[in-house]
Amino acid sequence: MELIGAIIAPFLPPLLDGIARKVRAMIQNRVGPSIFQTWYDIITLLSMDSILPTSSLAFRLAPYLALASALCMALMLPYGSDAIINFGGDLIAFIYVFTLFSAALVFGALSVDNSYSHAGANRELTLSLVFKPLFAITIGIFALKTGSLSITEIAHSVSPSISIIGAYLLLLYVTYVESGFIPYDIAEAETEILEGPLTEYSGRLLGLLKWALQIKRFAMIWLFASFVALPVAEGAIAFVLQLLVFLLTYLLMVTYESLNARYRLDQATKQGVKGIVIGVILMIIAWLGW
Template identity: 45%
Template sequence: MKIDIIKLGFGLVGILILLFLPPYLDGIARRVKARLQYRRGPPLSQTWYDLQKLFALPSVRPTSSALFTWAPYLALVSAISAALLLPYGNVVLVDFGFNLVVFFYVMMMVSIFLILAGLTVQNAFSHLGSAREMQIALTVEPLIAVLYGVLAYNAGSLSISGIIANLHLTPSVLLTYILLAYALYVESGFVPFNIAEAEQEVIGGPLGEYSGRLLGVFYYAIYIKRFTLLWFFVSLLILPWLGQIDTPEKGALVLALQFLLTIAFYPIIAVLEATNARLRIDHVVKMNVRMFFAGMIILAIAFMGW
């Protein structure tokens, strides 16, 4: 019973983190970028204030399509579902034998609903943004799938907890970490890969016709998606190399490390965003294709036992 209470406690802390931390992470990024530009910047809670304001406003619906209304909520559910599959300390909130595959698909669904949302309206900018998002997804998702395959093959498991428990440091795994950092950064849509929204060019892209509550829900889903991908990467950096996490104290320490490292990565992301210009879509597609072939080479290296 004591163990169950401890696991329940870790689970509740994990849920609170995934629901409340993502907008604060965006606030950290905004503050860092402001400092780099010699500005004071907004408070760390500014993203939460923006979301609350959007949640309180009605949404203008330029189409009668039900998908336009439901896409933000479905994207949010997909992002939260993916976050629930990850470890928080020594507790995985939703754990089963092949949840790495489910994690891959539910994360991809956020992009799919974003694409479909832009296609439901009669707006050339929204269609263009959806087309760009589709091109990015079609080139980066195969790369992510290959890299997940390397991790699963090395650990002999399709479970996230199984991979964490059985991952070994090999040349293929080390190279996978490097490429995975690139792939997850692209998937998160940070500058210079925020080509789908590109406010100056396509006025928000797929979200150009969204407003009020629906826009706020979509933004919230995107923030949780970015947090989930980063938390997944941080978990892979920390958990496999700490040995068996068999005590609540060690679990709490691991959760604290995950939390702190996630926060520590966001200033780095902010610096990358502030010092890079947005790329063209054809450049990103070419980069992703090259990275995919590099991933296939890493997969071959893994099959050779390296």
């Protein structure tokens, strides 16, 4: 199963985005592009040279750092019974590379002199200051209840309780937000700030960033699917159940996205703060043993 995971983690996400684009088109009564269109776009971009608006090393390294972070996130997750990268405390490492992804976007965007790029970086940073702690609190509830800092061990040993049920709902929410679906795609906001942090990127570097964003989305939803599926199954059956939960969650998120408009930054942060308050309450409930 780990070998299958190593294959699907980098190569399945763009195909899923193509399917998502087709679903959105159907909901909006359009024909839509081919399900392979996202792959076509990425391959085309990767074959092109990038136009560099600055000599900053941060600008050039950010896409590679973002892609490496996204891949690490995906490879730390269990596929069936075990993860490809599995070690004690890998939950801490997951949170680290998860945060590093956003940091790469921010540093890359701030390294170029462009107001749209800076606006996107500021939005990404603001959202990160709210939703990264929310993710840490949510995942901390699972760690507290299972007594482990291993993603695989947590996924296999979660048992129902009041705090865990609440943590599942919070994890689903923060997964949606961090997957960059509308109404939370505020940092990019193509119609407002021309893709924000990606504005000045082109060619190969833009292709790497778009690929990295798709892999990050895959990793977040697969994490949620793992926590749902692995407590009740093992081995090949667990992998199949993970995949089914993942696809169902992905399609539901795409459908919900198609029915919403983008939030303002202040609206999103208010929602995030409410989530943090709920998360802290659930953490206290978990600490009390419930």
